[in-house]
Amino acid sequence: MLAKANATGKGFGGKIDYLYDGKLEDRGAVEKGTKVITHSDNIRVPNGxxxxxTRNLMKADFIEQAKQHKDYGKDKNSAFVGEHILSFTADDRKKLDPERLRGITEEYIKMAGIDKTQYLAVTHHDTENLHVHILFNRAMNDGTKYKSWKEQNKTLERGxxxxxxxxxxxxxxxxxxxNxxxxxxxxxxxxxxxxxxxSNELLGTARNLLHLEKMCEAKKIPFSKDELQKTIDFDGKTxxxxxxxxxxxxxxNENTQPTEKQLTETKDKPFEILSKPKQTQEEKGEDLKLKKQVNSQDDNFSKRPKPKKRQAGHKIKIAKVERKKEKQWERGIGFETE
Structure with a gap:
């Protein structure tokens, strides 16, 4: 199974016509055999x-929601057309029936966040290569725009x-x-x-592969790793x-979260975790003593005599005057003539 994100480049009208009729140059010659797998509740879907x-009404539904976005019309309107494709190999197809295909498609739609906007998922039966087209509106139901950052990578990872x-x-x-x-x-x-x-006691506690290997070693359970196949054998299973x-x-992740017992114990005291523990009288005395010492040091520092400012600017000015006089004498300005 492969998943990929198609680049936008067509408006909703052209894309929907393709899903039902195929490419413009092939129309009339090939029947796409389009079958709707699933769709959102906020679009009108044709019977065939x-x-x-009804197809024109569905186009209008997609376009109307796109128009509600503040950026509609500023860029190309096709920027609101989203399409992801799920492709299945011949071996995959042997494991699929219509119900399972629908379940996988809906699971992908939810993982990708497409369930929060208008969408239509269809299959074509004019080829042996089973694939699902998921057309969706990048203008989301809440008025935001679908996050397309690293979309191609994220689509591949979901697949x-x-x-x-x-x-x-x-x-x-x-x-x-x-991996x-x-x-x-x-x-x-x-x-x-x-x-x-x-399913396995060791898998319920292991934090990483090395930890699992060490636990198997301690319990004398055979453990091996196949680097080529990326598989692990232990306890008689692969x-x-x-x-x-x-x-x-x-x-x-679960070990970093509070346990059910901890949550129960603090249920009636929701602010106890956030508050500081109460201090004893001895601790309060130590804190007060330390505070007085700090304040005393601050007072002594503030009473120190301030150092006199250096008269650097005055000295520089005098040096410039003396230098000017020297130059005048060198040019003879300072000599009296008879």
Missing amino acids: ADDKL VALALEHGFKLVKNQKEVA SKEVVKLRSEMQDIKDLRK YQEADLKAVFLLNR
């Missing part, structure tokens, strides 16, 4: 490719995270991306990682290294 009336979650084979450079801190963070928030953490890194991150 022949429902041109890798979903591929790992659903057991799809990683292709191209996805194996390297799978990046961005993908590990995404994976640590997924349910399958939480379930994996609960784990993806990227999955274990997500488990470790989850463990570290």
